[in-house]
Amino acid sequence: MSQTKQNYFIQANKFIVGGVNSPVRAWKSVGGEPLFISxxxxxxxxxxxxxxxxxxxxSWGPMILGHAHPEVISSxxxxxxxxxxxxxxxxxxxxxxxxxxxxxxxxxxxxxxxSGTEAxxxxxxxxxxxxxxxxxxxxxxxxxxxxxxxxxxxxxGIATLGIAGSPGIPADLAxxxxxxxxxxxxxxxxxxxxxxxxxxxxxxxxVAGNMGVVAPQDSFLKKLRELTAEEGIVxxxxxxxxxxxxxxxxxxxxxxxxxxxxxxxxxxxxGLPMGAIGGKRQxxxxxxxxxxxxxxxxxxxxxxxxxxxxxxxxxxxSKTNSxxxxxxxxxxxxxxxxNLFSDKGIAVCINRFHSMFTIFFHEGPxxxxxxxxxxxxxxxxxxFHGMLKNGVWLAPSQFESLxxxxxxxxxxxxxxxxxxxxxxxxx
Ligand SMILES: *Cc1c(COP(=O)(O)O)cnc(C)c1O
Numbered sequence: 001m002s003q004t005k006q007n008y009f010i011q012a013n014k015f016i017v018g019g020v021n022s023p024v025r026a027w028k029s030v031g032g033e034p035l036f037i038s039x040x041x042x043x044x045x046x047x048x049x050x051x052x053x054x055x056x057x058x059s060w061g062p063m064i065l066g067h068a069h070p071e072v073i074s075s076x077x078x079x080x081x082x083x084x085x086x087x088x089x090x091x092x093x094x095x096x097x098x099x100x101x102x103x104x105x106x107x108x109x110x111x112x113x114x115s116g117t118e119a120x121x122x123x124x125x126x127x128x129x130x131x132x133x134x135x136x137x138x139x140x141x142x143x144x145x146x147x148x149x150x151x152x153x154x155x156x157g158i159a160t161l162g163i164a165g166s167p168g169i170p171a172d173l174a175x176x177x178x179x180x181x182x183x184x185x186x187x188x189x190x191x192x193x194x195x196x197x198x199x200x201x202x203x204x205x206x207v208a209g210n211m212g213v214v215a216p217q218d219s220f221l222k223k224l225r226e227l228t229a230e231e232g233i234v235x236x237x238x239x240x241x242x243x244x245x246x247x248x249x250x251x252x253x254x255x256x257x258x259x260x261x262x263x264x265x266x267x268x269x270x271g272l273p274m275g276a277i278g279g280k281r282q283x284x285x286x287x288x289x290x291x292x293x294x295x296x297x298x299x300x301x302x303x304x305x306x307x308x309x310x311x312x313x314x315x316x317x318s319k320t321n322s323x324x325x326x327x328x329x330x331x332x333x334x335x336x337x338x339n340l341f342s343d344k345g346i347a348v349c350i351n352r353f354h355s356m357f358t359i360f361f362h363e364g365p366x367x368x369x370x371x372x373x374x375x376x377x378x379x380x381x382x383x384f385h386g387m388l389k390n391g392v393w394l395a396p397s398q399f400e401s402l403x404x405x406x407x408x409x410x411x412x413x414x415x416x417x418x419x420x421x422x423x424x425x426x427x
Pocket of ligand 1: 114115116117118120143144145146205209210238239240241265266274275
């Protein structure tokens with residue numbers, strides 16, 4: 001757990017708030033000090049002491065091709081030599097936008113940003129500007145980046161009135177955000193009945209990843225689409241995690257539901273900072289400069305991000321037939337892990353959706369934030385450290401999704417299962 005030789009984390013803490021540039025990297029919920037990384041390649045990530053791990057975090061989602069894919073890296077290098085930022089239009093941006101619009105039918109027009117947070121923030125502003133309404137609704141346990149209106153504490157009960165999830169968010173703003181339990185049709189209906197005409201938007205992770213993996217139940221999203229359409233509420237699918245993860249397109253393609261707006265990020269940036277918002281033309285064209293709802297970014301559509309994103313999306317397009325195999329290898333891993341846990345008599349509920357999964361330390365079923373929070377996080381923390389010791393890099397929190405990439409091999413899976421066996425011995 002402790003850093004040997006030189007204490008990198010102590011050094012980092014002297015100059016960086018909490019020693020990290022994004023809170024969950026600090027390992028607060030599992031204890032110990034975060035390891036520093038020196039490099040990563042394919043399915044492997046290496047710490048600064050040259051120890052190798054099979055990586056199931058994958059930079060929290062973007063690296064679906066594995067780290068440092070040769071074609072992505074060469075594309076970035078080629079682009080870099082021609083300059084890294086112009087603040088003027090490039091052809092690559094059009095190519096990227098065209099590729100995304102062709103892959104996701106509901107996306108007729110697109111705007112690039114530098115992060116998923118900006119995409120979700122813009123979606124909310126756009127929905128408010130378009131509808132002339134101020135209220136929005138989200139679901140408990142869904143994360144849409146850290147913009148004020150979206151960082152609202154997940155509360156229990158029916159349509160909890162927004163309570164700021166962080167100091168610094170004005171209560172007057174927070175009260176305009178309602179939070180509803182995920183997968184709860186009754187709460188959804190009640191909320192729309194009571195607040196429908198005031199709601200600009202409802203935003204949802206169509207497969208939730210940020211309370212751990214929680215899939216939508218049968219008619220949840222279909223009903224959500226129907227009810228929002230009836231009330232003129234802008235439906236926003238936050239596909240920052242799910243976009244291009246299960247297929248070449250959005251999760252929406254698979255279920256045949258068209259949201260009004262879609263947020264993208266992670267995979268589309270191929271490991272460089274990028275997000276995007278897209279959707280129905282009549283809404284999107286309200287953004288400046290074609291409309292008067294303001295949104296901008298010095299590095300938006302950045303050439304390096306475009307080159308990494310384009311290379312990644314082209315590779316994924318060529319792999320359209322390999323997506324099912326990615327789901328299968330993940331299913332195999334999860335099933336074998338389930339067996340190991342059950343042999344050991346430890347109750348877990350592994351929620352898997354295609355190549356995303358979470359091992360909840362609770363017997364389950366887990367279908368919303370309340371049930372997710374029943375997990376034994378202390379036991380999870382011990383498991384995390386056990387896996388780490390045995391060469392497997394998991395997300396340092398119970399409430400995160402793990403990912404399998406196209407670079408993960410059968411040998412990686414076998415190695416992971418052996419590590420799991422070893423970790424369980426000492427759990
Ligand atoms: C990661 C994530 C975001 C935020 O994206 P950033 O690039 O970290 O700002 C938004 N929505 C979802 C669903 C995410 O998983």
